[in-house]
Amino acid sequence: MQLPQLILIDVDGTLVDSVPDLAYCVDEMQKLMDMPLRGEAAVRQWVGNGVPRLVERALSNDLNGTPDIALYDKAYPIFLEIYQDNVSKRSCLYPGVKQGLEWLKAQNLHMGCITNKAARFTEPLLKDLGVADYFNIIISGDTLPRKKPDPMPLLHGAEFFSVKPKDSIMLGDSVSDVKAARAAGFGIICMSYGYNHGEDINLANPDVVIDSFTQLPDVLS
The missing domain is CATH 3.40.50.1000 (HAD superfamily/HAD-like)
Incomplete structure (x- = not known):
């Protein structure tokens, strides 16, 4: 070229x-939502389309999933608050x-x-x-x-x-x-x-x- x-x-x-930080934030969100942890391997397959889509995938445990809107509306601000303090702590x-x-x-x-x-x-x-x-x-x-x-x-x-x-x-x-x-x-x-x-x-x-x-x-x- x-x-x-x-x-x-x-x-x-x-x-x-950036997956190590994103995975940490996903699992901390899941804990606060009393939902199963997803782990870094899953999050590595889900990133790339922005945080809102990542949260949807984490909640539904599915690359193409869409969670209940009330569940998402509760979880999304939680993720943002956690991620604000964990943008670069584990990323490299x-x-x-x-x-x-x-x-x-x-x-x-x-x-x-x-x-x-x-x-x-x-x-x-x-x-x-x-x-x-x-x-x-x-x-x-x-x-x-x-x-x-x-x-x-x-x-x-x-x-x-x-x-x-x-x-x-x-x-x-x-x-x-x-x-x-x-x-x-x-x-x-x-x-x-x-x-x-x-x-x-x-x-x-x-x-x-x-x-x-x-x-x-x-x-x-």
């Missing part, structure tokens, strides 16, 4: 392994992320962060893990009326930097990222290790799949 003018990078499953950058970000920075491209996580959680997480300053824009799940897989956040990022979509790349980990990139006219690179509900990301046909941010110099020239 050609070196782009703009790269927009996903958070959960791409930059950050994936190996190679810092090196990859440093290489991208040295190429003088525009860099943005794009996630379905709400800003109140995204910004502290990136700051706590020491990567917030790499990004000239952070587009969170509540920044715009629509979020991934809708192309709106990606197109907003391109417009912010006055870059054409064809000169832009999305770096993500899920089918949601692939759909958003295709709809926006971006190139798409995916990480092999991310959160894609247990499915091999190769099945979504991104342009390139890599195992580490340290491979970015090999695929962008």
Whole structure:
């Protein structure tokens, strides 16, 4: 792939392994709701579509589940309160992320962060893990009326930097990222290790799949 003018990078499953914190919060919520614990393995299959959807999946114990609305309305504020104090206590950058970000920075491209996580959680997480300053824009799940897989956040990022979509790349980990990139006219690179509900990301046909941010110099020239 050609070196782009703009790269927009996903958070959960791409930059950050946030499942340990999310799983902790899910199980603490479940305890307070007097419901069975779900555990990290289950939560790892459920993340990637924002906190509201994660809470629905945890309550129903099902990737495609929808709980009773009264149950959800009681549980969701509980999760938010717990997560507010546990955004980055157990989460960590994936190996190679810092090196990859440093290489991208040295190429003088525009860099943005794009996630379905709400800003109140995204910004502290990136700051706590020491990567917030790499990004000239952070587009969170509540920044715009629509979020991934809708192309709106990606197109907003391109417009912010006055870059054409064809000169832009999305770096993500899920089918949601692939759909958003295709709809926006971006190139798409995916990480092999991310959160894609247990499915091999190769099945979504991104342009390139890599195992580490340290491979970015090999695929962008």
